[in-house]
Amino acid sequence: MKNKMATKKLSAKAKMRILIAKDTLKWLAAKKLKLAPGTYFNLPNKSVPTNNSKKDLNRKLDKVLETVSKPCDVCALGGMFYSMVRRYDGVKLYEGNTEYASGPNGSEVYVSSVTGSIVYDRLKKYFSAQQLGLIETAFEETIMGNCVNNDDDYYRLEDARVFAYNKPSATRLKMIMENIIKNKGEFNPPKTNDD
Numbered sequence: 001m002k003n004k005m006a007t008k009k010l011s012a013k014a015k016m017r018i019l020i021a022k023d024t025l026k027w028l029a030a031k032k033l034k035l036a037p038g039t040y041f042n043l044p045n046k047s048v049p050t051n052n053s054k055k056d057l058n059r060k061l062d063k064v065l066e067t068v069s070k071p072c073d074v075c076a077l078g079g080m081f082y083s084m085v086r087r088y089d090g091v092k093l094y095e096g097n098t099e100y101a102s103g104p105n106g107s108e109v110y111v112s113s114v115t116g117s118i119v120y121d122r123l124k125k126y127f128s129a130q131q132l133g134l135i136e137t138a139f140e141e142t143i144m145g146n147c148v149n150n151d152d153d154y155y156r157l158e159d160a161r162v163f164a165y166n167k168p169s170a171t172r173l174k175m176i177m178e179n180i181i182k183n184k185g186e187f188n189p190p191k192t193n194d195d
Helices: 012-029 061-067 076-088 116-123 129-140 151-163 169-182
Strands: 033-035 072-074 097-103 106-114
Touching: 012 033, 012 076, 012 169, 033 076, 033 169, 061 076, 072 076, 076 116, 076 129, 076 169, 116 129, 129 151, 129 169, 151 169
Parallel strands: 033 072
Antiparallel strands: 097 106
């Protein structure tokens, strides 16, 4: 009699997390993402004009991103947000920040960025707050997030902080996304402490 290992079927959300990680690697390779630690999600300068009307600001961000030729400045979560938007949409332009700049016709308005709170809020549909804190900590190389409830949480954040420490930002992002794919939709940095 053969001893078969039971294979756990992936949940729909785990599959979505894996697709977001794979897409993040794809968009990084396609040069749609420019890594900028400390920055959540900035659109290229003056790339998304708006007339500030309700109809214009209700445009879907995924369709807008299709027209943006220069890369967006992102951190790891910003890159995942970009991938989530391109794959699953649901984000409207009005969720972004606008700025005014001089143009040929006087003052013009552009959507310039998406705040960290919106990036977090949207990604929490797929990833837990603890997972987002671990991912952000690994990319930023410093303890991030407010998900420390006990010593175990702190040790996991420390594991994440040293996961890809002192590697170039593109290498850190790749290592994080590959870890998510390998671990069936969960970022699981190896333990560095003996406790």
